[in-house]
Amino acid sequence: MTRVTAADIALARKVLETEAAAILALVDRLDERFDRAVRLLLDCRGRVIVTGMGKSGIICRKIAATLSSIGTPAFFLHPAEATHGDLGVIQADDVVVALSYSGETDELLRLLETIKRLGAQLIAITGHRASTLGQAADVALDCRVSEEACPLNLVPTASTTAALAMGDALAMTLLVAKGFRQEDFANLHPGGKLGKRLMRAEQLMTSGDRTPLVRTTTPMHEVIYEMSRKGLGMTCVIDEAGQLAGIITDGDLRRHMTASANLLERSAADVMTRNPVTIDRSTLAAEALLVLEQRKITSIVVVDEARRVEGVVHLHDLWGTEMF
Numbered sequence: 001m002t003r004v005t006a007a008d009i010a011l012a013r014k015v016l017e018t019e020a021a022a023i024l025a026l027v028d029r030l031d032e033r034f035d036r037a038v039r040l041l042l043d044c045r046g047r048v049i050v051t052g053m054g055k056s057g058i059i060c061r062k063i064a065a066t067l068s069s070i071g072t073p074a075f076f077l078h079p080a081e082a083t084h085g086d087l088g089v090i091q092a093d094d095v096v097v098a099l100s101y102s103g104e105t106d107e108l109l110r111l112l113e114t115i116k117r118l119g120a121q122l123i124a125i126t127g128h129r130a131s132t133l134g135q136a137a138d139v140a141l142d143c144r145v146s147e148e149a150c151p152l153n154l155v156p157t158a159s160t161t162a163a164l165a166m167g168d169a170l171a172m173t174l175l176v177a178k179g180f181r182q183e184d185f186a187n188l189h190p191g192g193k194l195g196k197r198l199m200r201a202e203q204l205m206t207s208g209d210r211t212p213l214v215r216t217t218t219p220m221h222e223v224i225y226e227m228s229r230k231g232l233g234m235t236c237v238i239d240e241a242g243q244l245a246g247i248i249t250d251g252d253l254r255r256h257m258t259a260s261a262n263l264l265e266r267s268a269a270d271v272m273t274r275n276p277v278t279i280d281r282s283t284l285a286a287e288a289l290l291v292l293e294q295r296k297i298t299s300i301v302v303v304d305e306a307r308r309v310e311g312v313v314h315l316h317d318l319w320g321t322e323m324f
Helices: 006-027 032-043 054-069 112-118 132-136 158-178 182-188 193-197 220-230 250-259 285-295 315-319
Strands: 048-052 074-077 095-099 121-126 139-142 213-215 234-238 244-249 299-303 309-314
Touching (some): 006 158, 032 158, 054 074, 054 158, 112 132, 121 158, 132 139, 220 234, 234 309, 244 250, 244 299, 285 315
Parallel strands (some): 048 095, 121 139, 213 234
Antiparallel strands (some): 234 244, 299 309
């Protein structure tokens, strides 16, 4: 097996440094043009159509996916396919985001007449704002790089990284401008790990008849039966008004059995832990897990504003979502 040499490591470091520098160079170029581009995306009543050829096309797909993930309808249009029948997807209310480092990509330039005729807005992400694409755009964002990370200065590397970063900057600024919330993200990502981290307690909790529940006056032999029957290793204890008064866990049972021989002669109120930690039904799954880990507990009670028990979130409920 060929060993990695010091020269290999040095080259890899050079690649990373070059690409990092390309991104940092964009910071000082964010001006009124960038603001204008964000406003075009924010005001878009149609779709955002992202288009580019080759490596730029791959970056376009990621930008479109990111925009869609924050609730802005977006998709990738292959510019070569567009001139063979797909131009019909572009409508007057759309915003087209075109990526071309040179700004002279033939396949993109063939789309300009249609974009202008339809009245769609055009944002160019390019390394040459004075190019044909840059001049035709309503807004041209400057993504030029001093050099590619390729040792031959040929393969698109730093330039595509810069374009990707600019796309992310647009998307994240748009996210804030739209007032996009965690709840919105969760609604658009119900099947992924990120979305599951943003699930609410009400979506995960054990509730209804499956919730372990006893009263303060319940004899301990019935308490133990309820805990065993519901299988969460704990039970909620409510008072005469139906409010949460405490909880009893397996740990409480062990401690009291060690300290007293007459456990079964006592009631739930004698054994329960008073004023337990609670959350409300809107608490995020990630927040609930944090509480469980910090408190070193396995269950947390979900209550309403009147401290009536609505359910229980168990550590296994969170692990079961495969989100961590």
